[in-house]
Amino acid sequence: MRYAKNVVKAIRQRLTRRESRLETRTRLLESATQLFARGGYEGASVDLIAESAGYSKGAFYSNFKSKEAIFLELLDVHKRREIDALAQLLAQDVPASELVSLIRNSESSRVSDFDFGLLSAEFQLQACRDKTFAKTYAKLHRTHVDTMAGLITKLFVKLDRTPPSEPRDLAEIIMALTTGLSLQRTSVQGPLRKGFLTAAILQVLGLGPSEGDR
Amino acid sequence: MRYAKNVVKAIRQRLTRRESRLETRTRLLESATQLFARGGYEGASVDLIAESAGYSKGAFYSNFKSKEAIFLELLDVHKRREIDALAQLLAQDVPASELVSLIRNSESSRVSDFDFGLLSAEFQLQACRDKTFAKTYAKLHRTHVDTMAGLITKLFVKLDRTPPSEPRDLAEIIMALTTGLSLQRTSVQGPLRKGFLTAAILQVLGLGPSEGDR
Amino acid sequence: MRYAKNVVKAIRQRLTRRESRLETRTRLLESATQLFARGGYEGASVDLIAESAGYSKGAFYSNFKSKEAIFLELLDVHKRREIDALAQLLAQDVPASELVSLIRNSESSRVSDFDFGLLSAEFQLQACRDKTFAKTYAKLHRTHVDTMAGLITKLFVKLDRTPPSEPRDLAEIIMALTTGLSLQRTSVQGPLRKGFLTAAILQVLGLGPSEGDR
Amino acid sequence: MRYAKNVVKAIRQRLTRRESRLETRTRLLESATQLFARGGYEGASVDLIAESAGYSKGAFYSNFKSKEAIFLELLDVHKRREIDALAQLLAQDVPASELVSLIRNSESSRVSDFDFGLLSAEFQLQACRDKTFAKTYAKLHRTHVDTMAGLITKLFVKLDRTPPSEPRDLAEIIMALTTGLSLQRTSVQGPLRKGFLTAAILQVLGLGPSEGDR
DNA sequence: CATGAATGAGTATTCATTCAT
DNA sequence: TATGAATGAATACTCATTCAT
Numbered sequence: 001m002r003y004a005k006n007v008v009k010a011i012r013q014r015l016t017r018r019e020s021r022l023e024t025r026t027r028l029l030e031s032a033t034q035l036f037a038r039g040g041y042e043g044a045s046v047d048l049i050a051e052s053a054g055y056s057k058g059a060f061y062s063n064f065k066s067k068e069a070i071f072l073e074l075l076d077v078h079k080r081r082e083i084d085a086l087a088q089l090l091a092q093d094v095p096a097s098e099l100v101s102l103i104r105n106s107e108s109s110r111v112s113d114f115d116f117g118l119l120s121a122e123f124q125l126q127a128c129r130d131k132t133f134a135k136t137y138a139k140l141h142r143t144h145v146d147t148m149a150g151l152i153t154k155l156f157v158k159l160d161r162t163p164p165s166e167p168r169d170l171a172e173i174i175m176a177l178t179t180g181l182s183l184q185r186t187s188v189q190g191p192l193r194k195g196f197l198t199a200a201i202l203q204v205l206g207l208g209p210s211e212g213d214r
Numbered sequence: 215m216r217y218a219k220n221v222v223k224a225i226r227q228r229l230t231r232r233e234s235r236l237e238t239r240t241r242l243l244e245s246a247t248q249l250f251a252r253g254g255y256e257g258a259s260v261d262l263i264a265e266s267a268g269y270s271k272g273a274f275y276s277n278f279k280s281k282e283a284i285f286l287e288l289l290d291v292h293k294r295r296e297i298d299a300l301a302q303l304l305a306q307d308v309p310a311s312e313l314v315s316l317i318r319n320s321e322s323s324r325v326s327d328f329d330f331g332l333l334s335a336e337f338q339l340q341a342c343r344d345k346t347f348a349k350t351y352a353k354l355h356r357t358h359v360d361t362m363a364g365l366i367t368k369l370f371v372k373l374d375r376t377p378p379s380e381p382r383d384l385a386e387i388i389m390a391l392t393t394g395l396s397l398q399r400t401s402v403q404g405p406l407r408k409g410f411l412t413a414a415i416l417q418v419l420g421l422g423p424s425e426g427d428r
Numbered sequence: 429m430r431y432a433k434n435v436v437k438a439i440r441q442r443l444t445r446r447e448s449r450l451e452t453r454t455r456l457l458e459s460a461t462q463l464f465a466r467g468g469y470e471g472a473s474v475d476l477i478a479e480s481a482g483y484s485k486g487a488f489y490s491n492f493k494s495k496e497a498i499f500l501e502l503l504d505v506h507k508r509r510e511i512d513a514l515a516q517l518l519a520q521d522v523p524a525s526e527l528v529s530l531i532r533n534s535e536s537s538r539v540s541d542f543d544f545g546l547l548s549a550e551f552q553l554q555a556c557r558d559k560t561f562a563k564t565y566a567k568l569h570r571t572h573v574d575t576m577a578g579l580i581t582k583l584f585v586k587l588d589r590t591p592p593s594e595p596r597d598l599a600e601i602i603m604a605l606t607t608g609l610s611l612q613r614t615s616v617q618g619p620l621r622k623g624f625l626t627a628a629i630l631q632v633l634g635l636g637p638s639e640g641d642r
Numbered sequence: 643m644r645y646a647k648n649v650v651k652a653i654r655q656r657l658t659r660r661e662s663r664l665e666t667r668t669r670l671l672e673s674a675t676q677l678f679a680r681g682g683y684e685g686a687s688v689d690l691i692a693e694s695a696g697y698s699k700g701a702f703y704s705n706f707k708s709k710e711a712i713f714l715e716l717l718d719v720h721k722r723r724e725i726d727a728l729a730q731l732l733a734q735d736v737p738a739s740e741l742v743s744l745i746r747n748s749e750s751s752r753v754s755d756f757d758f759g760l761l762s763a764e765f766q767l768q769a770c771r772d773k774t775f776a777k778t779y780a781k782l783h784r785t786h787v788d789t790m791a792g793l794i795t796k797l798f799v800k801l802d803r804t805p806p807s808e809p810r811d812l813a814e815i816i817m818a819l820t821t822g823l824s825l826q827r828t829s830v831q832g833p834l835r836k837g838f839l840t841a842a843i844l845q846v847l848g849l850g851p852s853e854g855d856r
Numbered sequence: 857c858a859t860g861a862a863t864g865a866g867t868a869t870t871c872a873t874t875c876a877t
Numbered sequence: 878t879a880t881g882a883a884t885g886a887a888t889a890c891t892c893a894t895t896c897a898t
Contacts, residue, residue, distance in 0.1 A: 021878075040339060042256035045871060057873085058880045067872065118342060121335055125254060127401035128332060138402050164417060172398065173414045177387065180394025184386065187341035188352050200387045203378060204417055231898060235861070260889060270863050271890080277861090281889065449857075468767060470684035473892060485894085486859045495893065546770060549763055553682060555829035556760060566830050592845060600826065601819065601842045608822025612814065615769035616780050628815045631806060632845055659877060663882070688868060699869085700884050709868065 025063050027053040029077065032070050037115030040122055041071060072136055075123050078116070079140040086147045096158035099151075117182020124179070145171045152205070164206035174201050239277050241267040243291065246284050251329035254336055255285060286350055289337050292330065293354040300361045310372035314421070331396020338393070359385045366419070378420035388415050453491050455481040457505065460498050465543030468550055469499060500564055503551050506544070507568040514575045524586035527579075545610020552607070573599045580633070592634035602629050667705050669695040671719065674712050679757035682764055683713060714778055717765050720758065721782040728789045738800035759824020766821070787813045794847070806848040816843050 031053035035044035046067050050060040064070040089099065127137035148171035156163045163170060181197050245267035249258035260281050264274040278284040303313065341351035362385035370377045377384060395411050459481035463472035474495050478488040492498040517527065555565035576599035584591045591598060609625050673695035677686035688709050692702040706712040731741065769779035790813035798805045805812060823839055 024878085039343060040254075040256070042254070043343065046873085047871075056880050058875095059878075061873075062878055062880095118339070121339060121397060124397045124401040125332070125335060125339070128397075129253060129257065134401060141398075141402050165413065169410070169413075173391065173395070173417075176394030176398045176414075177391050178394070179397060180390030180392070181387070183335060183338045183342075183393060184355075184390045187338040187348060188355050196383070199379070200418070203387075203420070204414070206417070231859085231861075238861080259887080261887095272863050272892090273861075275890070452857085467771060468682075468684070470682070471771065474894085475892075484859050486896095487857075489894075490857055546767070549767060549825060552825045552829040553760070553763060553767070556825075557681060557685065562829060569826075569830050593841065597838070597841075601823070601845075604822030604826045604842075605815065605819050606822070607825060608818030608820070609815070611763060611766045611770075611821060612783075612818045615766040615776065616783050624811070627807070628846070631815075631848070632842070634845070659880085659882075666882080684867095687866080689866095698884050700871090701882075703869070704882060 021063070024053075024055065024059055028055065028060060028063055028070065029074060032074055033078075033119065034115055036071065036074065036122055037118040041126055068130075068133070071126065072133065074119070075133075075137060076140065078119060078123075079144060083140075083144050083147050086144075086151050090147065090151050090154060096155065099155055099158065117179060118186060120179045121183050144175065148174065155205075159207075170205060173204050177201065177204065235277070238267075238269060238273055242269065242274060242277055242284065243288060246288055247292075247329055247333065250285065250288065250336055251332040255281075255340055282344075282347070285340070286347065288333070289347075289351060290354065292333060292337075293358060297354075297358050297361050300358075300365055304361065304365050304368060310369065313369055313372065314416070331393060332400060334393045335397050358389065362388065369419075373421075384419060387418050391415065391418065449491070452481075452483065452487055456483065456488060456491055456498065457502060460502055461506075461547065462543055464499065464502065464550055465546040469495075469554055496558075496561075499554070500561065502547070503561075503565060504568065506547060506551075507572060511568075511572050511575050514572075514579055518575065518579050518582060524583060527583055527586065545607060546614060548607045549611050572603065576602065583633075587635075598633060601632050605629065605632065663705070666695075666697060666701055670697065670702060670705055670712065671716060674716055675720075675757055675761065678713065678716065678764055679760040683709075683768055710772075710775075713768070714775065716761070717775075717779060718782065720761060720765075721786060725782075725786050725789050728786075728793055732789065732793050732796060738797065741797055741800065759821060760828060762821045763825050786817065790816065797847075801849075812847060815846050819843065819846065 028049060032044065032049045035049055035052065038044075046060055047057055049070070050057050060070075064073070123137060127134040145168055149167035152163060152167040152170050156167075177200055178197060181200065242263060246258065246263045249263055249266065252258075260274055261271055263284070264271050274284075278287070337351060341348040359382055363381040366377060366381040366384050370381075391414055392411060395414065456477060460472065460477045463477055463480065466472075474488055475485055477498070478485050488498075492501070551565060555562040573596055577595040580591060580595040580598050584595075605628055606625065609628065670691060674686065674691045677691050677694065680686075688702055689699055691712070692699050702712075706715070765779060769776040787810055791809040794805060794809040794812050798809075819842055820839060823842065
């Protein structure tokens with residue numbers, strides 16, 4: 001997570017200006033992800049983010065207008081990544097059984113990323129407190145819900161079943177569950193027990209533990 | 215939420231020393247609950263907590279050893295309140311149908327408390343970051359889960375049904391869901407739509423929306 | 429150094445009002461001596477002084493107008509004690525040889541009091557910083573010097589010798605040496621090596637290590 | 643002692659980054675020396691030190707890790723300066739008579755620095771109270787004593803005389819005397835009367851006021 | 857006289873941000 | 878673009894002092 005300064009420099013020389021800038025941004029975003037997840041918005045100082053990416057404060061401010069700005073960008077990046085993953089599943093024409101296990105994998109891999117859950121909670125907490133942030137968050141959240149609802153609908157069509165509630169409600173519940181469980185597991189027992197979340201999600205969808213694999 | 219200083223003084227004069235001290239503690243705890251919920255641990259300054267309760271910083275520190283101390287006490291108070299509510303339900307000998315609606319009410323009233331969900335998330339976030347805090351949190355969480363698991367077991371016995379998973383797992387899921395939905399709703403659309411959480415919980419328990427009332 | 433509250437109370441009941449007050453004052457002064465010596469003026473809080481004497485802050489302020497006041501009183505008490513000790517020696521009609529060893533003992537016993545040296549330095553430091561304090565200090569210091577100078581004069585008369593310098597200068601030097609060595613020894617190696625100070629003083633007086641005993 | 647902000651800025655612009663930083667450090671150290679000497683460790687606030695050097699609190703903390711750090715650095719600087727001065731005398735091959743007057747001058751010039759004595763006392767007081775500080779202090783003190791003892795030995799060799807006690811003991815006494823007299827004079831009558839200290843030192847060395855110049 | 861709750865000014869320290877290099 | 882020195886507002890916490898009981 002921490003790159004030696006000379007390594008950073010050596011790499012940088014092989015890149016064009018444009019690439020170099022992108023590189024810097026990317027590295028800073030990576031550092032920020034980890035530090036915000038582990039220490040929260042307040043706990044991650046600009047200095048630390050920059051330093052742990054191998055740069056100085058100055059580089060940070062050359063690339064991001066403010067601490068809030070990088071946090072917003074992070075929100076955007078992470079939410080979009082989530083949404084894209086779901087959208088891809090939606091686009092592919094896979095059989096139902098496979099779809100369920102794909103969802104399962106997508107969810108579990110996402111959460112196996114130690115940081116994601118905490119970051120997600122942190123995003124929501126900030127949204128509760130900051131109006132600007134809330135707007136951006138709400139918009140992305142809506143898209144996220146819509147996409148997941150689409151996927152749920154498709155799944156139930158393929159299974160030739162009726163979803164137990166409104167797909168959008170189910171999507172909301174699944175997302176809440178994901179964040180809630182991450183938070184709980186990290187705070188109580190360390191990383192989430194694998195399979196636990198998937199099982200819970202299938203339950204919410206009314207697809208018993210076994211049913212999904214039929 | 216904010217008491218005028220003269221009001222505070224007027225009240226104080228009618229109380230004995232001991233009562234007065236208790237009053238101060240209580241007021242500070244109330245202010246702290248709200249401010250921690252709205253602004254997070256970092257966002258709520260000791261100064262603000264004291265002032266919004268109608269006291270000075272000094273009063274805060276003559277009642278609590280530190281900011282961390284009041285936060286821990288808050289955690290304790292809130293968790294115990296939750297646990298006690300469940301324990302009472304567990305002790306009462308009510309028919310199944312009523313139990314379900316009692317659970318429903320308990321959950322929804324709990325969440326209608328605007329602050330609880332956020333505070334709960336904040337507690338967990340702190341537990342992720344601070345070891346001392348994590349210990350206290352884990353202990354209370356375990357009791358909470360146990361109590362809720364007991365209630366779930368009892369419910370299924372009365373319904374003469376088998377729970378869809380381990381009662382303790384179900385309890386964990388319900389708690390995660392509660393926190394997750396509070397967080398989500400507050401961050402996206404303001405307070406949680408009533409009945410939504412109850413519905414979700416019943417779903418997790420495998421008691422379809424209607425089934426619970428049978 | 430710390431008296432249990434019930435012990436204090438029990439004792440207090442046997443005393444008249446006047447005695448009780450004196451008792452309180454005395455105890456507070458004792459505590460203050462130790463705490464000022466160990467922690468300096470800033471390091472000793474009123475709370476601590478009161479508590480370690482077995483009282484509350486209130487008792488402190490019933491007996492002393494302020495923290496500065498008790499410090500000034502302490503200065504007075506300690507300086508007078510020193511001066512009185514010297515004055516007594518001066519009054520007694522003892523042979524020279526004995527006088528030297530009396531001085532020796534007085535000095536060393538004074539310094540064996542772990543706290544005295546530090547307190548003395550603390551007094552002087554305060555005098556450098558606070559004008560009011562400086563006045564009181566200067567007056568007492570003058571008396572101290574005069575008394576010691578008288579003693580030195582007497583000593584040399586008895587020895588039928590001439591002092592190596594002005595007796596008052598010698599007195600100043602001896603006092604400086606006493607404070608300086610206490611400070612040095614406490615800061616570097618713990619309590620002062622016994623006899624070291626006496627030897628140094630005799631040297632200053634031009635009475636070689638052996639000469640004094642002649 | 644206090645630099646106007648515009649003056650500071652004007653100067654700063656003519657310096658390179660590195661020089662500028664050094665300048666800041668130096669100025670802060672100067673201010674700290676004076677303020678610690680006049681107000682003691684507690685009495686000199688970081689704010690005041692920074693402001694009286696013409697900087698903000700932030701500048702202080704970008705140059706020193708903490709208040710303790712600058713105090714330790716000050717101790718180091720001042721002690722080393724003392725030691726170096728003595729070491730130089732030791733290295734030079736001067737005749738005895740000159741050596742005595744050099745010592746005399748070195749001592750008196752050292753003390754004419756109004757702040758040194760108080761600072762020295764303050765260092766020792768801190769060493770009595772803080773273990774970390776005590777360690778650093780003890781080490782420097784030992785070197786100081788050794789160097790001065792070397793000088794004393796050399797002096798007596800040149801004079802073809804025997805020192806009245808162990809050179810190291812004499813060194814300790816001289817140092818204690820220096821601190822003690824500074825303290826006393828500052829607290830009672832303002833700066834030390836010139837020549838008084840030198841005379842006292844010569845006396846301790848058994849070189850009567852006149853003898854040294856023989 | 858003694859208690860201890862409450863006050864509020866003061867302290868060290870952190871950190872987002874700016875800007876000359 | 879990147880650096881890092883400097884700023885200054887904000888924060889947790891301490892402590893001498895007051896005053897109602």
